[in-house]
Amino acid sequence: MTILLMLVQIIVLFVLVMLHVAYATYFERKIIGHMQVRLGPMQVGWHGLLQPIADGIKSFFKEDIIPEQADRPTFMAAPIICLVAMMTSLAVLPFAKGWVLADINIGLLFIFAMSSLASYGVVLAGWASNSKFSFLGGLRSMAQVISYEIAMGLSLVGVMLMSGSLNLTQIVEAQGNSILGMYLLPQCIGFFVFFISMLAETNRVPFDLPEAETELVSGYCTEYSGMRYAIFFMAEYIGMMVMAAIGTVCFLGGWNGPFAVPFFPPLWFLLKIYLFMFIFIWIRATLPRYRYDQLMDLGWKLLIPLALVNIVVTACLKAMIG
Amino acid sequence: MQIQYKPKRGLLATIFQAEILQGMALTLKRLFSKPITRQYPEEKPQIRTGFRGQHALVRDPKTGKSKCVGCMRCAMVCPSRCIRIRSHKDKEPGSRRVIDDYQIESLRCVYCGYCEEVCPVNAIVLTEFYEYGSYDRRSLYFTMEQLLGNWDRFAAQLDRPVEEYVNPFWRPRGLPEQTLPAPKRLPVSPEWSGEQQVVGRKWRQHHGPEQS
Numbered sequence: 001m002t003i004l005l006m007l008v009q010i011i012v013l014f015v016l017v018m019l020h021v022a023y024a025t026y027f028e029r030k031i032i033g034h035m036q037v038r039l040g041p042m043q044v045g046w047h048g049l050l051q052p053i054a055d056g057i058k059s060f061f062k063e064d065i066i067p068e069q070a071d072r073p074t075f076m077a078a079p080i081i082c083l084v085a086m087m088t089s090l091a092v093l094p095f096a097k098g099w100v101l102a103d104i105n106i107g108l109l110f111i112f113a114m115s116s117l118a119s120y121g122v123v124l125a126g127w128a129s130n131s132k133f134s135f136l137g138g139l140r141s142m143a144q145v146i147s148y149e150i151a152m153g154l155s156l157v158g159v160m161l162m163s164g165s166l167n168l169t170q171i172v173e174a175q176g177n178s179i180l181g182m183y184l185l186p187q188c189i190g191f192f193v194f195f196i197s198m199l200a201e202t203n204r205v206p207f208d209l210p211e212a213e214t215e216l217v218s219g220y221c222t223e224y225s226g227m228r229y230a231i232f233f234m235a236e237y238i239g240m241m242v243m244a245a246i247g248t249v250c251f252l253g254g255w256n257g258p259f260a261v262p263f264f265p266p267l268w269f270l271l272k273i274y275l276f277m278f279i280f281i282w283i284r285a286t287l288p289r290y291r292y293d294q295l296m297d298l299g300w301k302l303l304i305p306l307a308l309v310n311i312v313v314t315a316c317l318k319a320m321i322g
Numbered sequence: 323m324q325i326q327y328k329p330k331r332g333l334l335a336t337i338f339q340a341e342i343l344q345g346m347a348l349t350l351k352r353l354f355s356k357p358i359t360r361q362y363p364e365e366k367p368q369i370r371t372g373f374r375g376q377h378a379l380v381r382d383p384k385t386g387k388s389k390c391v392g393c394m395r396c397a398m399v400c401p402s403r404c405i406r407i408r409s410h411k412d413k414e415p416g417s418r419r420v421i422d423d424y425q426i427e428s429l430r431c432v433y434c435g436y437c438e439e440v441c442p443v444n445a446i447v448l449t450e451f452y453e454y455g456s457y458d459r460r461s462l463y464f465t466m467e468q469l470l471g472n473w474d475r476f477a478a479q480l481d482r483p484v485e486e487y488v489n490p491f492w493r494p495r496g497l498p499e500q501t502l503p504a505p506k507r508l509p510v511s512p513e514w515s516g517e518q519q520v521v522g523r524k525w526r527q528h529h530g531p532e533q534s
Contacts, residue, residue, distance in 0.1 A: 035349045039359040286349045287342065 009101060017090060021237040022052035028281045035285040055230075062226035067130060070223065074128035079228045082121030082235035086242060089114040093245045094169045096255040096265035107168040108160065111246060112153060115201060118235060119145040122203075122210060122220050125232070129223035137219025140292065141203065141210035147299035148200040148207075154307035155193035158314040159183055159250045172254030182253030189310040191251045193303045198243045200299070203236065205284040212289055244276030245269075372490040374433040375452035377426045377464060378473035380445055383485065388470060389445035392419040396437035396446055404430040405437060424466040429459065438491045442503045447489050449476040 026041065026048070033040025041048030066075055092107040094100040104110060119141055126138015160166060162183060163174035175182055184191055200207040211219030221232045248254060248269060257268030290298070331340060360367060369375075379388045392409035404427040411419045437446050449472065456462055464472070477484040493510045494502070 031353065034357060035353045037352055037355060037357050037359075039357045039361075042361060282346060282349060286345045 006101070013090060013101065014087070017087070017238060017241070018234070020241065021234050022056060024237045024240070024277060025055070025233070026052045027277070028284070031278070031281045032285045035282070059226055059230040064226045064228060065223075067223050069130040071128040071130065074124050075223075076228075078121045078125035078128055079224065079231035079235070080121075081124065082118050083231050083238070085114045085117035085121065086235045086238040089242050090238070092168060093242070094172060094249065094254060095269055097169070099255075099266055100169060103167065103169055105165075105167045108156060108166045108171070108246070108250075111242065112149070115239065115242070116145065116149055118239060119201075121235070125224070126210075126220040129220070131223050133216045133218070133222040134220050137210045137212075137216050137222070141220060144200055144203075144207065144209060144295065144299075147296060148197040148303075151193055151299055151303035151307055152197035152201060154304065154311060155190045155197065156246075156250055157307075157311045158187050158190040161311070161314050161318055162186065168249050168254075172249055172256065175253045176256060182251060182256070184251050184253075187251060187310070187314070189306055190314075191247075193307045193310065194247060194251065196298070197303060198247060199280070199283065200295070202239045202243050202280075204240065204280055206287040206290050207295060208289060209292060209295060214289075240277060240280055241273060244273045244280070247276055248272040369450045369452070371450070373450045373452070374435045374448040374491075376449050376454050376472055376476075377428060377431065377469060378447050378449050378476055379424060379466065379469040380447055381470050381473050381477075388421060388424065388466065389443045390421050390424060391443055391445070392421050393442060395440045395442065399436045399440045401434060401436065402430045402432050404428070421466070424469060426464045426469065428462045428464055435491045438489060439494045441492075443505050444489075444492045444508075447473070448491070449473070451476055451479075 029051075030040040030048075041051040044050040044054045066072060089111045091101040092104055092110050094103070122141040122145075123138045126134045126136070126141065129135070159171060163171045165171055165174065199205075203210050209219075210216075211221060213219075216222070221229055224232060252272045254272075255266060255269040257271075261267040334340075379390060381387070382389045390407075392407060394407060397403075397405040397407050406423075406425040406427075408422040408424075409419050410422060411417060433448060435448055438444070438448055446469075451472075454462075477487070480487060488508050488510060490510050493506055493508045499507055
C-alpha cells in the first residue's frame with residue numbers, strides 16, 4: 001500500500017514537473033521577448049499559451065536522426081542520463097513541511113552527486129556525436145562543471161555549518177530562528193558564490209559555453225534532433241529548477257514565509273523558485289557570454305577563495321557564538 | 323588618441339558589479355515598455371506613396387496597350403538585369419517600334435526603382451502592392467500580359483481615378499524641370515522634389531512613429 005501511494009506521489013510530481021518545464025520555456029520566451037521589446041510567442045492559443053504543447057508534440061513526432069559515425073549506444077543513452085540524473089534529485093526536495101518524496105539525511109550531497117552525473121550525460125553526448133562542435137561543447141562542459149562544482153560545494157558548507165545538517169528539511173527548519181527566517185544575510189558571501197556557480201552548473205547565460213550558439217552551433221546537442229534534443233532541454237530546465245530549489249532551501253528559508261498559507265503550504269517555496277527562475281531569465285536577457293579564460297579565472301581565482309574564506313569565517317563565528 | 327577600454331571604477335562599484343546592475347535595470351525597464359512588434363498578417367503596415375512593390379506596365383487609357391516605346395533604358399539601367407524586352411520595327415519609314423514582349427524576372431529584381439525613374443514615357447511602375455508571394459517560380463516571371471494585368475488590378479483598388487495617379491518616382495528627384503522629357507514633368511508634392519524631401523528617418527519625425 002505504501003509503495004502504491006509512493007508511486008502515485010511520484011507520478012503526480014513527474015507530471016507537475018513536466019508541465020512546469022513546458023511552461024518554463026514559455027515563460028522564458030515571453031519575458032525575453034518583452035525585455036527585447038518584442039512580443040514573444042503569440043500565435044498558438046491566446047497569447048501563445050499553447051505554444052509549449054505544440055512544441056512538445058512537434059518534437060515528439062520529429063524524425064530521430066542519429067549520425068552514421070556516432071557511437072550509437074552512448075549517443076542514445078546520453079540524453080537519458082541527463083534527464084534521469086536531474087529528475088532523481090527532485091525526490092529529495094522539500095516542497096513544504098512533509099511534502100518530500102525521500103527525506104534522506106544526505107539530501108544536499110545527493111543533489112550534488114546527481115547534478116554532477118547530469119554533466120556526465122553532457123560530456124558523453126559531446127563525445128558520442130563524433131562531431132567537432134559537440135566535442136568542444138562536451139569538453140567545455142567538463143572543465144566548467146569541474147571548476148564550478150568545487151565552488152558550489154564549498155559555498156554551501158557555510159550553510160551546513162550553520163544548520164548542522166545535510167538534510168534539506170532540517171536546513172529549512174534551522175533557518176526559522178535566524179534573521180528574516182533565512183540564511184541570506186549571514187551567508188551573503190556564500191550566496192554570492194552559490195548564485196554564480198549555479199548559473200555555471202546549469203549552463204545558463206553568461207556561462208553557456210557548452211552550447212554557445214554563436215561559436216559551437218549548439219555545442220553538445222548539435223547532432224541531436226527531435227525528442228532526444230527535447231530531453232536535453234527538459235534536463236536543462238529541470239536543472240534550473242533544482243538549482244533554484246537548493247538556493248531557496250539553503251539561503252531563502254524554503255517554505256517559510258511572512259505568514260502561513262492554509263491550503264497550499266508550498267506556495268512560498270514555489271514563489272521563491274519562480275523568483276530565481278525569473279532572475280535566471282533576466283540575466284540571460286541582459287548579459288553576453290563570458291570568454292573561456294575569464295570563466296576559468298572567475299571560478300578558480302575568485303569564487304573558490306571566497307568560498308574558503310566564507311567557511312573559515314562561518315566556522316569561527318559558530319565556534320565563538322554558538 | 324587614447325582609448326580607455328576599461329573605465330576606472332571604485333571599490334563599491336567593483337563589488338556590486340555596477341555595470342551589470344545598470345544593464346539589468348535597463349532590461350527590467352524594457353520589460354514593462356510597449357512592444358513594437360506588428361502582428362503582420364492581421365495588422366498591415368501603412369503603405370506610403372512611393373512604396374516600391376509589384377511591377378506593372380501602365381495601360382494607356384487611349385490605346386488600351388502599354389505605353390512602352392522600346393527605348394531599352396530600363397533594361398540598361400537595371401542593376402540586376404532582370405528586364406528583358408523584345409521589339410521589332412517595320413521596314414517602311416515612319417513606323418513605330420512594336421514591343422513583342424516585356425519580361426521582368428521579379429525574383430531577381432532588387433526593387434531599386436531605377437527603371438521607373440529612367441523611363442521617358444512613364445510606362446513602367448513599381449506599384450504599392452506587395453503581397454504576391456508564390457510557391458511557383460514561373461508565376462513570378464512576369465510577361466507583358468501579366469504586367470498589364472498587374473496594373474489593371476492595382477488601378478481597380480485605387481481610391482482615385484487612374485488618370486490622376488502619379489508615382490513619385492516618375493519625376494526623378496533633384497533634377498530641374500527643363501532637363502526632363504515632357505511626360506516626366508509631373509506635379510509631385512514638394513516632399514519628393516527639392517529641399518523638403520522627406521525620406522528615411524525624417525519621415526518618423528514628420529508623421530509620428532505609429533505610421534512608420
